[in-house]
Amino acid sequence: NAGVTQTPKFRILKIGQSMTLQCTQDMNHNYMYWYRQDPGMGLKLIYYSVGAGITDKGEVPNGYNVSRSTTEDFPLRLELAAPSQTSVYFCASSSGQGIGTGELFFGEGSRLTVL
Amino acid sequence: GIQVEQSPPDLILQEGANSTLRCNFSDSVNNLQWFHQNPWGQLINLFYIPSGTKQNGRLSATTVATERYSLLYISSSQTTDSGVYFCASLAGSARQLTFGSGTQLTVLP
Numbered sequence: 001n002a003g004v005t006q007t008p009k010f011r012i013l014k015i016g017q018s019m020t021l022q023c024t025q026d027m028n029h030n031y032m033y034w035y036r037q038d039p040g041m042g043l044k045l046i047y048y049s050v051g052a053g054i055t056d057k058g059e060v061p062n063g064y065n066v067s068r069s070t071t072e073d074f075p076l077r078l079e080l081a082a083p084s085q086t087s088v089y090f091c092a093s094s095s096g097q098g099i100g101t102g103e104l105f106f107g108e109g110s111r112l113t114v115l
Numbered sequence: 116g117i118q119v120e121q122s123p124p125d126l127i128l129q130e131g132a133n134s135t136l137r138c139n140f141s142d143s144v145n146n147l148q149w150f151h152q153n154p155w156g157q158l159i160n161l162f163y164i165p166s167g168t169k170q171n172g173r174l175s176a177t178t179v180a181t182e183r184y185s186l187l188y189i190s191s192s193q194t195t196d197s198g199v200y201f202c203a204s205l206a207g208s209a210r211q212l213t214f215g216s217g218t219q220l221t222v223l224p
Contacts, residue, residue: 042119042201042214058211090158101146101205104212106158 001026006091006107013081013114021076021110023091031094031102032074033058034066036087037109043090049074081114088112117142121202121215128192128222136187136218138202144180146212147204149187154198161187161200192222 004025013019025032030051035043045058049068063085065077074093078085089110096102118141128134138147149161162169162176164185169176173192178185185202199217 040216042216043203044214045211048211088156096146103160103163104148104150104203105160106150109156109158111156 003027004091004093004105004107006089006110008110009108010111011113013078013112015081015083015114017081018077018079019081019112021078021089021091021112023074023076023107024072025074025091025093025105026072027093027095027105028071029093029095029102029105030071031096032068033092033094033104034064034074034076035090035092036060037090038087046076046089078112083114086112086114117213119202119204119213119215121200121218123218124216125219126221128220130192130194130222130224132192132222133188133190134192134220136189136200136220138185138187138204138215140183140204140213142183144178144183144185145205147178147180147185147202148212149176149185150201150203151196152199152201152217158201189220192220194222194224196220197222 007022033048034046047066049055091107094102094104120139151159164176164178166180173190175188201217203212203214
């Protein structure tokens with residue numbers, strides 16, 4: 001199993017550009033998450049999904065959108081990139097009995113810089 | 116919202132030393148997990164430990180949910196243990212994991 005795979009690993013955007021971070025998991029997990037990690041900080045939840053077709057906002061959703069058309073894929077869309085979105089983004093998945101439960105598995109992260 | 120306090124914020128050890136990292140929560144603890152972020156940025160799940168004690172090699176963890184804290188023990192530390200250790204938990208009525216700000220561990224050879 002590859003686990004959780006994110007692409008790209010690095011990206012530089014200009015202010016106002018848009019892009020999509022891809023995330024795929026092959027563990028058949030129902031729950032998937034997008035976090036951002038700012039320098040020297042913990043992780044903050046952007047969006048999460050409890051299954052195909054169902055998504056919801058986390059702590060810091062502004063400026064982002066997600067979709068979940070399949071169990072495996074959970075892309076994160078950045079619209080009109082701003083310098084405040086410079087961060088490292090982590091996708092994660094879990095197989096617990098409810099949102100936030102169960103062991104959390106992370107992708108390797110995507111470092112995004114907005115100039 | 117819930118407060119998560121990790122201590123110490125920074126820790127420098129000589130290789131072979133033991134250490135204890137602590138995670139305190141301001142609300143009831145549920146579904147507690149410990150993660151290690153290595154110097155390359157990868158996040159690895161160390162323990163899923165809602166309560167009780169678990170051991171994995173040189174690492175062990177104890178969660179006392181009723182007293183809202185968890186401890187991570189590292190014995191005979193190695194340079195590869197360096198990195199940031201995070202705890203995270205569901206807490207109170209929250210539907211998402213709340214992460215602490217981490218303990219930066221440096222193990223010197």
